[in-house]
Each structure stands twice: as structure tokens, then as C-alpha cells.
Amino acid sequence: MARKTSTDAGLIIESIADGLFTVDENWRITSFNRAAEEITGIPREEALGRMCKDVLHASCCETNCPMREAIQAGSRVVSRIVSIVDSSGAVRSISISASGLKDSQGRPSGGVETFRDIGSIEAVRNEVMEGYSCQDILSVNHRMREIFAILPAVADSASTVLLEGETGTGKELFARAIHNLSPRRAQPFIALNCGALPDTLLESELFGYKAGAFTDAKRDKPGRFELAQGGTIFLDEIGDISAALQVRLLRVIQEKTYEPLGGVRSKKTDARIITATNRDLETMVQQGRFRKDLYYRLNVIKIRIPPLRERKEDLPILVDHFIARFNAEQGKNLTGMSESALQYLLRHDFPGNIRELENIIERAFILCRSGTITRQHLPRFTPEEDLDQEKNYDTLKTMEASFLMRMLKKNDWNRKKTAEELGIHKSTLFRKIRSLGIDVPRPSKNPPEHD
Amino acid sequence: MLLSVSQEDDSMRIAIPVCEQHVATVADFADSVLVVDFEGGREIKRELVPVTTGILPARVAMLEDLGVDVMICGALSRPFASMAVHSGIGLAAFITGTIAEVLSAFSSGTLSEPRFLMPGHMQARQWCTRGRCRGRGRFRGRGFDMQPAPGRHGRRGT
Structure with a gap:
């Protein structure tokens, strides 16, 4: 009868879809089921008697072994996700659960570990996410997805691209994505933050210099345009460059040539130019702080990246x-x-x-x-x-006033937009503003753009 | 498989991804590498170098910068193996044991004994040697076995 029970247990262990192995108190494998063979790629006969870490090849083996943790704590470790390297050299994600084993006298006698290949689950998740991502950029937002849709066509052209977006929106990621999707992907991608350097240094960084151009210029130094030859040059914070540099940049875009500092011969460049700014270049043009001709040269394709809010x-x-x-x-x-x-x-x-x-x-x-x-x-x-959620409103009126203030602020104090978002007529909103005594400042001249 | 150090005058620098006193189970996840210099078949210097990056190309670049000829390691991913071999670094992979035992076995040419080989070693041999090694002189094209070319470098044991 006891033998039959043992055989049944063996059959059950063999038939389950999860990998399962047991170890003795010296971490040597004492049983190893069929699913474990399939996931690790190690045949049972090679695994039995070997240290479990030498068979599983997991990222956690030496740092936070789930089995060791379970045995020491006398409890179970459930669904810990780790990476393993199988015998074909593939890195797989698995979910591990482990617990200690005790002998008939209740003394610790090893442990049991089950594991599940979650690669297929990840694949399904990746498939679902495919429509919501482009290169390294993730989004389910409809405006972002519209950008994803045009990105391959933008990448295929050689036109200049202007990326507009607040700081931290991932403008460089977009520039890289355009480069990686373009026929230039095998060539260099050179990025430079124009706002981080003083004007003279920026000029030498962009165009390079010749030996003797200035003190300490002991040898020729190639500029970023030269380094980006055949590839893409990404100029961040383009709104920060001086008027003099704007002229030089305009010439590069128009004539595809430039002169290194101290040089007498023009150099040719075929680097694709992608620029980015967190400023409103159009307003800067109107104010005379940015050249109109350069703006139109940079603004062949404009992509506005929406802020996270x-x-x-x-x-x-x-x-x-x-x-x-x-x-x-x-x-x-x-x-x-x-x-x-x-x-x-x-x-x-x-x-x-x-x-x-x-x-x-x-x-x-x-x-x-x-x-x-x-x-x-x-x-x-x-x-x-x-405190927003915990705020104790004295009356319904104060709550309503606080809510309307928040909505107005969100819409840059634009009453028409706020009314539209609230689904009420603007006259209703005006009435409420008056009756609740809300002091509404004038909307700013540059309200957030809504494409 | 022949896994041993050159017995001639040539120097050889090996790297072992380690965890405490053992060869790290998976080279991709190791956070330090023991760099050992051999000259004339004898160990002359060793240094523990922390690995500060989890990015594979950076790991391989680090080994290249260190001038490593051969990496003795535990399991490793196929991309890591491929990048290392293409960088001219010889590989003795799927090796297990303490550092002392492994170095001693490497010196004496007994690293191919079953006790030092992880399960899966034979399968790994097949994919680790794929691809052409564009690496430095004597390790060119030598992928998994990483043995210096016969004739130029003597070796003990087979």
C-alpha cells in the first residue's frame, strides 16, 4: 500500500506542468521532474546528485536563494520572479515557490522548489503592449499613439525634426527612436545639450577646432557634426542658443557646410538634425529672440510630446x-x-x-x-x-469651490475649457464662480496646447 | 576538452566571475571578477575587480579593457558568450567549484574532470563555439576551449 502511494505521488509529480525538484540538507538534488527538465534543458540523470544552483543557474542562487530562505524561516516563499540561464544559453523568467521538508522525526531534511516558466506570460503581455510602445517609449494615450504611428515615416525622411515638450518628457528617447527607426541606424547618434554649455564652448563642441585656433588648442578636435557624419545629431535645448550661433546653425542647415574654429576650409556634413526644446519657439520668434528663418528650417516636422499630467x-x-x-x-x-x-x-x-x-x-x-x-x-x-483627500470640508459649498478651483487651475484658468471638461455650459460655470466667490486670475498667454 | 594554462614563458590573464570563494553560478549576474595573471605556467598575481554594470556589452568591454585572455566561468547566456568570443576572449564555461580548486585544476590541466563541469556543459559546448572569433592572436577562433594554439604554447594533460 505504501509503495502504491509512493508510485502515485511520483506520477503526480511527473504529470504537473510546473518544474519541481527536491534537495537534501546538502542542497543536492534528489528528485527532478519532467517539466524541470524541459524548463532548464538539463536531463534528469545529469541533475540528480548535483548542487541545485549548478542545475538551475538562477540570478538568486547566491544572493537570496528562496529555498534557503524558506528552510531558515520555516515558512513558504511564494511566486518569486527570477531569471535563469538554461542549457541553450537563453535567459528565461521563472516564478519560484519553495518550502522546507522535514523527516518523520520533524527534523529539517531539505527542501522542495517548484517553478514555472513565465516567458510565455511575458510574451502575451509584450504582444498586448506592442501597440502601445515604440522603441523604448510606452504609452496608451491616444495622442502618444498618434505620434508612434507617424514615427516610422518621420524616421524614413531626412528632414529636420523639432521636438517640443516639457523637461522630463523623454525628448531624447524620441530622438533616439527616430534615429533607430531610420536608415541611419547603423551610423552614430550624437546628442548635445545646448543649454548646458557657454556659447564659445558650444561652438567648438558643434564644429570642432583646428590646432592653434586658441590657447591650448594643441591639436585638431572634431566637432559633433563631424562625429555625427552619416548619422543623426540631436541638439537639445535649442531655444537657449545665442543669436550668433543661430546664424551659424542656419548656414549648416541651408548649405550643409561649416567651418571648424580656426579653420579656413569648409567641411561638409550630411548628419540629420533633430532639435528639441522646452520653450515656446514660436513666441520667441514673435519676440525677436529666435530667428524666424532658423525656426522654419527646424520646424519642418514638429512633434509635441504631451506632459505626463x-x-x-x-x-x-x-x-x-x-x-x-x-x-x-x-x-x-x-x-x-x-x-x-x-x-x-x-x-x-x-x-x-x-x-x-x-x-x-x-x-x-x-x-x-x-x-x-x-x-x-x-x-x-x-x-x-x-491633504487633498483627507481635507475636511465644512460645507458642500467649500467642497464645490475647492473642486472648481482645482479644475480651473488644471485648465490654466480658462473658463471655457473648464466648462467643457465639466460638461456644463460656460454661463453655469460663471454663475457658480460668482456665487462661490472664486477669484479667477486671467489665463496665461500660452495655455497648454491640446492637439 | 583541453583546459589548462600555458606552460611556456608566455603570460596569460584569466578572469573568473566569482561569488565569495566560488566560481559564480551565472557569469551574467556576478558582481565581481577575479583577475589572475599566469606566467610560465605559474600564478604571479591576482586581483578582485568589482563589476559595476549589469549591461552585457559593458561587461565584455570591461574584460577587454582588463586585457583578459580567457574567462573561466559558470553558466552564462548565449549573448554574453557570443560577445566574449567575438572579442577574442577564450571561454571555459559551465565550470563549478571553489576558486582554489579551479585555479589549481586550470594550472594542472585537469579542469575537464567531471567534478568541475556543470550539468548542461556538453550542450553549452555546441552553442558557445558557434560564430567566428575575431579576437586576439592565439585565441582566434577558439571559443569554448580557449586553449592557446598547439605548438606555440605547451599544455599539460589532455
Whole structure:
């Protein structure tokens, strides 16, 4: 009877879809089922008797072995996601669960580990995400998806591109995506932040210099245009360059030639120019602070990248993306973000955009050792936002006034837009503003653009 | 498979991704590398170098910058193997054991003994040697076996 039970257990272990192995107290494998063979690519006869780490080849074997943790804590470790290298050299994601084993006297006698290949689950998720991503950029927002749709055509042309967007919206990522999708992808991508350098240094960086052009110029130095030959040059913060440099840049775009500092011969360039700015170049042109002819040369294809506050529907996938990335980079296994923490983030306006979100998640990884990121792992935003949910309204009127203030502020104090968003007539809104005594400042001259 | 150090005067620099006193289970995830110099078949110097990057091309570039001729390691991913071989770094992969045992076996040419080979070693041999090695002189085209070319470098054991 006992033999039959043992045979049945063996059959069950063989037939389950999850990989399963057991180890003795010396971490040597004592059983190894068929699914484990398939996932690791190691035949059972090679695995039996070997140290489990030499068979599983997992990222966690030496740092935070789930089996060791389960045996030491006397509890189970459930669904920990790790990477393994199988016998074909492929890196796979698996979900591991482990627990300790005890003998008939209750003494520890090893452990059991089950694991599931989640590569197929990831593949399905990636397939779903395919329509919502372009290169390294993720979004479910309709405006962003419209940009994704035109990006291949933009990449195929050789025209200059102007990327407009607030700081932290990922302008360089877009520039890289255009380069990577273009026929120039095998050639260099050279990026330069024009706002980070003084004018004279910027000029020598862009165009290079000849030996003797100035003190300490002991040898020729190639400029970024020369380095980007055949590829793409990305000039960030283009709105910050001086009037003199604007003239030189205009000549490069028009004539495809430039002279290095101290040089007497012109050099040719065929680098594609992508520029970016967080300023309103059109207004700068009207104010005479940016050359009109250069603006029109740069503005052949303009892409406006919406700030994160205008595409908050992207927050959940961006949070997941950063958690997955930091998990991989830091060897951690955080499982996600709690619903209340996500709701808290949704109330924030993210003036620093994606970069700010990335920093928030990175900070949470320092404070959260395992499990789920909760509200306590997130920074306190402005007192107004932080207290928003807990605010005790004295009356319905104060609540309504506070809500209308928030909506007006969101729409840059534009009453017509606010009324449209609230689904009420603008006269109704005006009446409410008057009756609630809301002091509405004049809308700014450059309200947020809505494509 | 022949896995041993040159017994002639030539110097050889090997790298072992390590975890404490053992060869790291997976080279891709190791956070330090032991760099050991051999000259005339004898170890003359060793240094532990932290790996600060998780990006494979940067790891390979680091090994190249260190002037590594051969990497002795545990399991490794196919991209890592391919990049290393194409950079001219010889590979002795799917090796297990303590650093002392492995270095001793490498010196004496006994690293091919079954006790040093991880399960899956034979399968890995097939994919690790694929592709042409564009690497430095004596390790050119030598992928997995990483043995210096016969005739120029003597070797003990077979």
C-alpha cells in the first residue's frame, strides 16, 4: 500500500506542468521532474546528485536563494520572479515557490522548489503592449499613439525634426527612436545639450577646432557634426542658443557646410538634425529672440510630446515598467504598487514628468525591501495635494469651490475649457464662480496646447 | 576538452566571475571578477575587480579593457558568450567549484574532470563555439576551449 502511494505521488509529480525538484540538507538534488527538465534543458540523470544552483543557474542562487530562505524561516516563499540561464544559453523568467521538508522525526531534511516558466506570460503581455510602445517609449494615450504611428515615416525622411515638450518628457528617447527607426541606424547618434554649455564652448563642441585656433588648442578636435557624419545629431535645448550661433546653425542647415574654429576650409556634413526644446519657439520668434528663418528650417516636422499630467492613463504601465527595470537592475523582487499608492500618484501633477516618476520609483526601491510599494514609500508632494483627500470640508459649498478651483487651475484658468471638461455650459460655470466667490486670475498667454 | 594554462614563458590573464570563494553560478549576474595573471605556467598575481554594470556589452568591454585572455566561468547566456568570443576572449564555461580548486585544476590541466563541469556543459559546448572569433592572436577562433594554439604554447594533460 505504501509503495502504491509512493508510485502515485511520483506520477503526480511527473504529470504537473510546473518544474519541481527536491534537495537534501546538502542542497543536492534528489528528485527532478519532467517539466524541470524541459524548463532548464538539463536531463534528469545529469541533475540528480548535483548542487541545485549548478542545475538551475538562477540570478538568486547566491544572493537570496528562496529555498534557503524558506528552510531558515520555516515558512513558504511564494511566486518569486527570477531569471535563469538554461542549457541553450537563453535567459528565461521563472516564478519560484519553495518550502522546507522535514523527516518523520520533524527534523529539517531539505527542501522542495517548484517553478514555472513565465516567458510565455511575458510574451502575451509584450504582444498586448506592442501597440502601445515604440522603441523604448510606452504609452496608451491616444495622442502618444498618434505620434508612434507617424514615427516610422518621420524616421524614413531626412528632414529636420523639432521636438517640443516639457523637461522630463523623454525628448531624447524620441530622438533616439527616430534615429533607430531610420536608415541611419547603423551610423552614430550624437546628442548635445545646448543649454548646458557657454556659447564659445558650444561652438567648438558643434564644429570642432583646428590646432592653434586658441590657447591650448594643441591639436585638431572634431566637432559633433563631424562625429555625427552619416548619422543623426540631436541638439537639445535649442531655444537657449545665442543669436550668433543661430546664424551659424542656419548656414549648416541651408548649405550643409561649416567651418571648424580656426579653420579656413569648409567641411561638409550630411548628419540629420533633430532639435528639441522646452520653450515656446514660436513666441520667441514673435519676440525677436529666435530667428524666424532658423525656426522654419527646424520646424519642418514638429512633434509635441504631451506632459505626463496630460496622459495620466499611462501611469500604471509606466510604474510597472520602472518597477520591472529596477527589479532587474537591483536584483530585487518588488511585486508592484498598491492601489492606494497609485491613486496617490494619480493626484500629483508631475512637473518633472517621466523623469520625476522614475525618481519616485527609484526612491521607493530604497525604502521598500520587498513586497508591494505602498503610500508610505512615496514622497510627500505639495501640502495641497497631500491633504487633498483627507481635507475636511465644512460645507458642500467649500467642497464645490475647492473642486472648481482645482479644475480651473488644471485648465490654466480658462473658463471655457473648464466648462467643457465639466460638461456644463460656460454661463453655469460663471454663475457658480460668482456665487462661490472664486477669484479667477486671467489665463496665461500660452495655455497648454491640446492637439 | 583541453583546459589548462600555458606552460611556456608566455603570460596569460584569466578572469573568473566569482561569488565569495566560488566560481559564480551565472557569469551574467556576478558582481565581481577575479583577475589572475599566469606566467610560465605559474600564478604571479591576482586581483578582485568589482563589476559595476549589469549591461552585457559593458561587461565584455570591461574584460577587454582588463586585457583578459580567457574567462573561466559558470553558466552564462548565449549573448554574453557570443560577445566574449567575438572579442577574442577564450571561454571555459559551465565550470563549478571553489576558486582554489579551479585555479589549481586550470594550472594542472585537469579542469575537464567531471567534478568541475556543470550539468548542461556538453550542450553549452555546441552553442558557445558557434560564430567566428575575431579576437586576439592565439585565441582566434577558439571559443569554448580557449586553449592557446598547439605548438606555440605547451599544455599539460589532455
